[in-house]
Amino acid sequence: MNPLLWLALVTIAIVLSLWLPGWRLKRALSRPLSAAALAIIEGNIPVYRHMPAPLQQQLQRLVVQFLYQKKFVGCGGLEITDEMRHTIAGQACLLLLNRDTLVYPELDTILVYPNEFVVTRDEVGPGGVVTPSANGLLGESWGDGRVVLAWDHxxxxxxxxxxxxxxxxxxxxxxxxSESGAANGAPYLPNVTSYRSWATVLSRDFDNLRHDAIYHQHSVMDHYGATNPAEFFAVATETFFEKPYQMAEHHGELYGEFLKFYKVDPRDWAEPPTEPQQMHSPFSNYAAQ
Known part of the structure; x- marks a missing residue:
């Protein structure tokens, strides 16, 4: 083959490999969610209807991209439905609103079980004895591009x-x-000053939650967040989006750090609590790996 022709073909192939994915994504994003899909999001994300229109539109666009880029796999005999896909995508994309970020770039696949699933791992005991241990889980985040969820939960x-x-x-x-390289409660932040403030506030509130868990004191956040810094960040995220008024009242500086990180204020679309709420019983069937 003529060397110039070969070089031209290679160049064309490289250009196409770089251009086609972006073109396909742009084409996917040009198609709005269907009325049925919007009905699922409105029904399964109760705060959606109270969000301002620009945030609703942003969430819709994020959901379209999420569904285009991620694969759903049913496990344990479960057949994946549109309700599952749009419910999970809609809730996951709440964490991306107003943030200059990609849509979970390390994530490829969401595995969905009908209910609690069992994971078996080896645990090292005294003397280095390795014992298999089976644990029932509701969800798990893996470092290899997968998230596992129990649909009933x-x-x-x-x-x-x-x-x-x-x-x-x-x-x-x-x-x-984990996008920062390790699941340790410290996601990507804009600068060194942000990390200093983040570490100071989250370390203090993590220690306070550990105290509450040890002495069985009520807390706005689930005691499972006292397991380690990674679980604290995840539990605090749940609290931020679902109990924003209580978190702002009892953990004001922590709430402020999450306002800066997530760039939304869930109080804008949440109803103020009508009576004091206490935490549910602690549970330990979430996991990060």
């Missing part, structure tokens, strides 16, 4: 947007956290 989170417990928000907070 996704539905439960959609049904009650005031209890501070939402498996989708929790696991996708882990995804944001």
């Amino acid at each position: 996704v539905q439960r989170g959609a049904a009650d947007w005031t209890d501070g417990q939402n498996v989708v928000l929790h696991e996708f907070a882990h995804q944001l956290d």
Whole structure:
């Protein structure tokens, strides 16, 4: 083959490989969500109808991109439906509103089980003895581009947007956290000053939550957040979006850090609580890996 022709073909192939994905995404984004899809989002994200129109439109666009780029897989005999796809995508994309970020760039696949799923791992005990341990989980965020969710608990989170417990928000907070290289409660922040403020406030409130958990004190945040800094960030994210008034009252500086990070104020679309709320019983079937 003529070397010049070969070089031209290689150049064309490279240009197409760079141009086609962007063109396809742009084409996908030009298609608005259907009326049926919007009805699912309105029904399963109760705060959506109270959000200002620009945020609603932004969320719709993010959902379209999420569904275009991510793959859903049903597990345990579950068949994936449009309700599952749009409910999970809509809740996950709440965490991306107003933020200059890609749509979970490290995420490829969402695995959905009908209910609690069992994960078996080896645990190292005294003397280095390795023992297999089976744990029932509602959700898990993996570092290999996968998130696993139990659909019945996704539905439960959609049904009650005031209890501070939402498996989708929790696991996708882990995804944001891990974008910085490790799930350690410190996601990407704009500058060194931001990290200093973040570390000071979150470390203090994490220690306070650990104290509450040890002494069985009531807290706005679920005691599961006292497990480690990564779980604290995920639990605090659930609280920020579902119990914003309570979090702002009892954890004002923490709420301020989350306002800066998430760039939305959920109080703008949430109803103020009519009576004091106490945390639900602690649970430990979320996980990040």
